[in-house]
Amino acid sequence: MNISKAEVSSPANGSLTRQRRTYSIGELARMFEVTPRTIRFYEQEGLLAPERRGQTRIYHEKDRVRLKLTLRGKRLGFSLAEIREVIEMYDAMPDGNARQLKRLLEILADKRSNMERQLEDIRLMQRELDDVEMRAREVLERLDQS
Amino acid sequence: MNISKAEVSSPANGSLTRQRRTYSIGELARMFEVTPRTIRFYEQEGLLAPERRGQTRIYHEKDRVRLKLTLRGKRLGFSLAEIREVIEMYDAMPDGNARQLKRLLEILADKRSNMERQLEDIRLMQRELDDVEMRAREVLERLDQS
DNA sequence: CAACCACTTTACGTTAACGTCAACGTCGTC
DNA sequence: GACGACGTTGACGTTAACGTAAAGTGGTTG
CATH class of the missing domain: 1.20.5 (Single alpha-helices involved in coiled-coils or other helix-helix interfaces)
Structure with missing residues (x-):
C-alpha cells in the first residue's frame, strides 16, 4: 500500500484538466494483466517507445493507449507486425x-x-x-x- | 478438368437425398484453401479421423464439417487444443x-x-x-x- | 548498512502451428 | 514402361510471442 512515486514525477502542473500521470512498467503490466516482459517485447517490436529516465522506462497516456489498442488487436487475431504497421503509418x-x-x-x-x-x-x-x-x-x- | 474417381466410390446408393460424396485430401485442401499438410496435422492433433481405404484417407461430409468448424474456430482465435476439447466432448x-x-x-x-x-x-x-x-x-x- | 524491492539487459528456452524435404507407393496415360 | 499427378510417412526447420534465468543497478526502509 505504498503511494507510487510516479505521481510526483510531474513538474509544476498548471493545467487542471491535463492528466500528466505516468506509469511504471509494473503498473502498466498489472493494469492490463500482462507481464513486464511482454511490454518490453512490444517495445522491441516497435509498438511502444516510452520515455527513459536514466535506465528505467516511463510510460505516458499515449503509451497506455497504444498498449490497449495493441492488446485489443491481438484479441482480434492480428499479428504484432500488422499492428505495428498501422501504428507506424498513423504516426x-x-x-x-x-x-x-x-x-x-x-x-x-x-x-x-x-x-x-x-x-x-x-x-x-x-x-x-x-x-x-x-x-x-x-x-x-x-x-x-x- | 478430370472427374474425380471419388464420385464413384459409393456402393449402390438407394436414397436420393442422402449425399454420399467423399473427398480426397487434395480436394478438401483446395476447398478451404489450406495445404494437405495442415489437414494431416489436424488429424494428428485429434481433430479429424477420416476413413482409410488402404493407405489413403477418405473424407466424408462429417469430416468436411469438422474441418469447417475447426477453421472457423481458428479465425476466432481458439487454439487447436480448445477446439479438440469441444469436439471430443460433443462426440x-x-x-x-x-x-x-x-x-x-x-x-x-x-x-x-x-x-x-x-x-x-x-x-x-x-x-x-x-x-x-x-x-x-x-x-x-x-x-x-x- | 544491509536487505529488499522494482527495474534493467542479455541470452537461451519453449510452444503452437504448420512448412519443407526426402523417399516411397499407386494410379492413369501417352 | 516412363512419366506426372497425387498420396503416404518421417523427420527436421521455422516463426511468432513470449517465458525464464542470471546478473547487475538504483532507491527506500528498518
Missing part, C-alpha cells in the same frame, strides 16, 4: 505522402473485411454453441430423470 | 456422464463470453478504423489541393 500520417496514405487506406479496408468476416463467424459459432448446449441439456435431463 | 455426449456434460457447458459459457468480448472489441476497433480513415482522407485532400 507518420501528417507528413506521409499520398502513396503511403493510400496504402494505409488499403490496410484499413483489409482489416475491415477481416472483421466483417469475424462478425459472421461469431454469429455462426454462437448458433453452434446454442445447438450444442441444447443437446447437452437434453441429455443431462434424461440422466437426472433416470 | 462423447450421448454417453457422457453428468460431470462431463457440466464441464462442457462451462466451456461453452467460456467461449460465449470470449465472443461477447470480441464483439465489443470489434465495435471499438471499427470506430478506431473510422477515425483513422477520416484523418487519412483529410490529409489526402489537403495534399491534392496543394
Whole structure:
C-alpha cells in the first residue's frame, strides 16, 4: 500500500484538466494483466517507445493507449507486425505522402473485411454453441430423470 | 478438368437425398484453401479421423464439417487444443456422464463470453478504423489541393 | 548498512502451428 | 514402361510471442 512515486514525477502542473500521470512498467503490466516482459517485447517490436529516465522506462497516456489498442488487436487475431504497421503509418500520417496514405487506406479496408468476416463467424459459432448446449441439456435431463 | 474417381466410390446408393460424396485430401485442401499438410496435422492433433481405404484417407461430409468448424474456430482465435476439447466432448455426449456434460457447458459459457468480448472489441476497433480513415482522407485532400 | 524491492539487459528456452524435404507407393496415360 | 499427378510417412526447420534465468543497478526502509 505504498503511494507510487510516479505521481510526483510531474513538474509544476498548471493545467487542471491535463492528466500528466505516468506509469511504471509494473503498473502498466498489472493494469492490463500482462507481464513486464511482454511490454518490453512490444517495445522491441516497435509498438511502444516510452520515455527513459536514466535506465528505467516511463510510460505516458499515449503509451497506455497504444498498449490497449495493441492488446485489443491481438484479441482480434492480428499479428504484432500488422499492428505495428498501422501504428507506424498513423504516426507518420501528417507528413506521409499520398502513396503511403493510400496504402494505409488499403490496410484499413483489409482489416475491415477481416472483421466483417469475424462478425459472421461469431454469429455462426454462437448458433453452434446454442445447438450444442441444447443437446447437452437434453441429455443431462434424461440422466437426472433416470 | 478430370472427374474425380471419388464420385464413384459409393456402393449402390438407394436414397436420393442422402449425399454420399467423399473427398480426397487434395480436394478438401483446395476447398478451404489450406495445404494437405495442415489437414494431416489436424488429424494428428485429434481433430479429424477420416476413413482409410488402404493407405489413403477418405473424407466424408462429417469430416468436411469438422474441418469447417475447426477453421472457423481458428479465425476466432481458439487454439487447436480448445477446439479438440469441444469436439471430443460433443462426440462423447450421448454417453457422457453428468460431470462431463457440466464441464462442457462451462466451456461453452467460456467461449460465449470470449465472443461477447470480441464483439465489443470489434465495435471499438471499427470506430478506431473510422477515425483513422477520416484523418487519412483529410490529409489526402489537403495534399491534392496543394 | 544491509536487505529488499522494482527495474534493467542479455541470452537461451519453449510452444503452437504448420512448412519443407526426402523417399516411397499407386494410379492413369501417352 | 516412363512419366506426372497425387498420396503416404518421417523427420527436421521455422516463426511468432513470449517465458525464464542470471546478473547487475538504483532507491527506500528498518
